[in-house]
Structures are given as C-alpha cells and as structure tokens.
Amino acid sequence: MTDPRLFPLLTDRLRLDRPSMADLPDYVRMNADPRVMATLNGVKTAEETRAILARLIDHWDQFGFGWYTARDRSSGRFAGRGGLRRVAIAGRDEVEIGYGLLPDVWGLGLATELARSCARLGFEVLGLAELVSFTLPTNLASRRVLEKAGFTFDRDTEYAGLPHVLYRLTADDWRRAVSGSNRG
Numbered sequence: 001m002t003d004p005r006l007f008p009l010l011t012d013r014l015r016l017d018r019p020s021m022a023d024l025p026d027y028v029r030m031n032a033d034p035r036v037m038a039t040l041n042g043v044k045t046a047e048e049t050r051a052i053l054a055r056l057i058d059h060w061d062q063f064g065f066g067w068y069t070a071r072d073r074s075s076g077r078f079a080g081r082g083g084l085r086r087v088a089i090a091g092r093d094e095v096e097i098g099y100g101l102l103p104d105v106w107g108l109g110l111a112t113e114l115a116r117s118c119a120r121l122g123f124e125v126l127g128l129a130e131l132v133s134f135t136l137p138t139n140l141a142s143r144r145v146l147e148k149a150g151f152t153f154d155r156d157t158e159y160a161g162l163p164h165v166l167y168r169l170t171a172d173d174w175r176r177a178v179s180g181s182n183r184g
Contacts (some may be wrong), residue, residue: 006065009121011113014079015048016068017062019056023069026078035103038082039139039159059085065126067098070114074107082114084122084131089166090157094132095122099145106141115149120178123171130171134164143167150177 009016019027030036031044031052044052061067067083082099085152089096097118099111115133133151135142143165151167159166 005055006121006125008069009068009117010073011117013073013108014110014117015071015073015076016072016117017116018060019053019067019069019081021050021053021057023078024050024053026069027081030078030080030100030102033103036100038162039136039142042161056081056085061122065121070099070101070110078102079110082111082118084091084118084126089132089159090141093127095126095130095147097122097131111142111145115145115151118153119149119169121175123174128171131169132166133157133169134166137163137165150174 007016007018025084027044028049030048030050032046036169037043057068063086065084067085069081069083070079071077072079080099080101082097084095084097087094087096097115101111101115120145122131131151133146134156134157135146136155146167150173151169154168154171156168157166158161
C-alpha cells in the first residue's frame with residue numbers, strides 16, 4: 001500500500017505525481033532529446049521509453065514509492081522525472097535519488113528542489129537510514145545538485161558498464177543540516 005503522503009509531492013515550484021502511461025508522450029519527448037540523454041545512457045526509442053515507464057510504474061507497485069513525473073505547479077507543463085528507487089550498485093542494494101529534467105528548465109534549481117524534497121521524504125516518511133545518488137564523473141551540473149542537496153562524495157564506482165561517482169547522504173547528516181538551517 002502506498003503511503004498517501006507520497007503523492008502528490010509538492011515542492012515550491014513542482015508537482016510530483018506517480019507516473020502513469022498517460023505520461024508516455026512527455027517521457028518519449030524527453031528521452032529522445034540528445035541533450036538530456038547525453039548523461040543518461042543515450043537517446044531512447046518510443047518502445048524503449050514505454051518499457052522504462054512500465055518499470056517505473058512497476059517499482060511503485062512493488063515498493064510503494066518511486067520516481068515521479070515532475071510538472072510545473074503553476075502551468076502543469078512537464079519538467080521531467082525523478083524521485084527515489086531501489087537499485088543495486090557495486091553489489092549492494094541502495095535507495096537512489098535520481099532526476100532528469102528537460103533543458104528548458106536547467107539552471108533554475110529544480111533538480112536541487114526535487115532532490116531535497118525526496119531526501120526529506122526518504123528520511124521522514126520512509127524512515128530510510130541513507131540515500132545514494134550517482135552520476136558520470138564528467139556531469140559537473142549533477143554533482144553540484146547532489147552537493148547542494150547535502151550529499152557527499154563516497155567513492156568511484158561503475159554502473160551500466162560506465163564509470164560513475166557515488167554520493168551518499170545519511171539520515172543523521174540530513175537531520176543535522178536541516179536543524180542547522182532552521183537555526184538561521
């Protein structure tokens with residue numbers, strides 16, 4: 001059973017909803033964009049994207065949480081996707097925060113907003129002890145998002161046959177950061 005606190009998840013500027021096949025045209029458009037997919041294992045066909053979206057929906061069904069479809073709160077326009085998912089990396093089961101946004105919203109802080117909201121969700125609602133995120137070593141923008149969201153570099157690793165950098169955030173570190181920012 002999915003916790004009703006998980007959706008919709010609202011940030012200052014985004015509405016995050018559980019994905020459905022009705023979102024397929026937006027996902028196809030995003031996954032066909034070479035700028036978006038340059039760091040996400042390459043452009044995908046419509047059929048590949050349908051399979052990816054089906055896996056995202058299945059993850060929700062299996063675990064009660066997952067990646068969201070992200071839309072602008074005021075306009076309803078599709079911005080991308082992201083959230084929490086179970087993943088095996090370097091032989092260890094982890095819960096990852098991931099995100100991918102359309103180029104027209106890059107540089108606006110939405111990925112950081114999404115990552116911070118999902119960290120809160122992971123720690124406060126799901127009671128997780130830690131979260132990870134990973135990206136290509138050359139993806140400096142994503143690395144900056146992770147650092148702004150409180151993650152710290154853990155180690156170099158491999159994912160999908162490519163070198164990646166793994167970042168980690170523990171619940172204790174997150175709580176310290178949140179309590180410190182509330183004293184401000």
